[in-house]
Amino acid sequence: MNEEKKYEPYHEITKQQININIIVAVVILVIGTILLALELNEAFYVGEGIVYDIFNIITIFGDEELYIVFFCVFYFGINKKFAKKLLIGFLITTHLSDFSKSLFLDPRPPSNIVGQAEGYGFPSGHSSGTLSFWGYTFFNFKGEEKKKRIPWRIFAMFLIILVPISRVIIGVHDLQDIIGGTMLGLLMITTYMHFEPIFSSIFGTWSLKKKILIGVACSLGLWIFSSLLLNLLLINNSDWTGIQRVIHDLSVSCGLLLGASIAFPIEEEYVKYDPDKLDLLKTILALLIGFVITFGSYFLLGMLFDLAPGIYFITRGIKYCLVVVIGALGVPPLLKRIFKM
Template sequence: MLLNILTAQFNITTIKFLQQFSNPFLDKLAQAITMTAEEYFIIIFIGIVYLCIDKKLGYLMAVTLLFSSTINYFVKCIFKVKRPIGTPGVRSLRLQTADGYSFPSGHTQGAAVFWCSLMKRLKKMIVYIVGAVMIVLVALSRLYLGVHRPVDVVGGFVFGIICVIVLNRIFQYDGYKKNLIVFLFIILPMIVITVYINDSKLYKELGAIIGFVIGYNIENKYIKFNPKTSVCKNLIKVIISVSGLLIVSILFKTFLPHGHVLDLITYFCGVLWFTAGDGLIIVKLSL
């Protein structure tokens, strides 16, 4: 019954309706919009937030997005709904970001987590408006590009909202209690899912979230760098952080054997450097 709903004909009809307006300009616009919900854009934004604006917000967004991404992958593996790619009458673009299963939409879920986290934290009307518009546009872009059905983007939005609500509830606690809850209800489930599915992407996310949790707590207790400084100092922070990440990545990939464990260790060490290592240098340099 549920599978029939996920693959019902009205989903394809909706895609075809949107694609009847297709033209080169809208093709490029849809691809640009969908890129705002992709990994590199979000990583850069969270990195800037953590280093230069608000460490706590950057930490919350990173943990929420990593957990949400793992849940998205897990749900996709449960339902195993094929994408509409190749369906007669459906034109699909930007296929390099449309691998794996279709339900729920990872881009829409990521956009929902990203913008709703900002809304929850900042509580400003302009953020509510921009966020709501961007979530809708990302969802529409996935339909227009022919890589998801309406039910996929709705599912992505729902799962994204659930993750934001759960994580914000957890982050209301402080100290040891929060860390214990994060381990029991976020990291432990991610470990189980990662080992069960055994995919490189999940090992990277697991390494990253463990690195972020440990690194943030080390920085928050012992280092305590100030994210709110001048533009010039913030630029130096970003350069230090990126340089460190590149060095960690190159060293580990050069001298360690390839595999899932390497992925986990590389991302763990890279994020540990990002959250605490460069923070120590920032403090020592009085940035």
């Protein structure tokens, strides 16, 4: 077995995996329906105490900064191909979740403390994002040995279960929000795992120029189309502040997709960074370098673009686009040079 395939993830969803997703969806719907029928939609909220503090920490694992951390771990330290496919599926789910919020315009529960969580409630973005990101990891992360993949699968299942629950316990979502988010995440991860191999096989036959042009066109098209559609659908809605926030959130996923459509093909064509060739010490150093540069650009660009709040719906997307380009394309050549790969 060559080194490149040591952690090679499989992507075609199997019949067994589809059956697992169906069973999970049915269980969630049945339990959720029973709880809602018993009028327990907000009954699990805990206002203070040790339970609240614990779940307030757990919910952080559904925040964007933690997703950046784990993407860096996978991309710089474990398997670059897996990280790329993981990110694309996660961003598609995130975009659809944010767009759905603007259609339902469901307010967050009264238990939501002012300023604790902004925007609309249904479907829960933390629930759909966690299911998408860690569900894909659970099904697709493979190691040469069981001991290398089982800890990741246990960790993934831990977050898939507890992050949505944490949103109810700390009071920023009710049960219907996390049920909707979890169902959306299940639907998207199943669909993505089915179609991703088909598109990857087609994508692999294109030239570098065609990959970038079509990727950029799709990302920008999605960004413009979804923003304009929201404005048209909600033109008579009085909550303009809430709508603006959704448009800002949509720019995040589109900006990341735009950056990925530029950086990933170029890196694959010219850099060809392979973290599997690093030993443990070099892997740790690579992660530290990757974290410093990626998060450094994340915070510095944020400070820079905050100077133009009037066009934040544009600059926020540009910020995330540049973060991906710097992290996914700028860091690997540096690591190859440092470690003489």
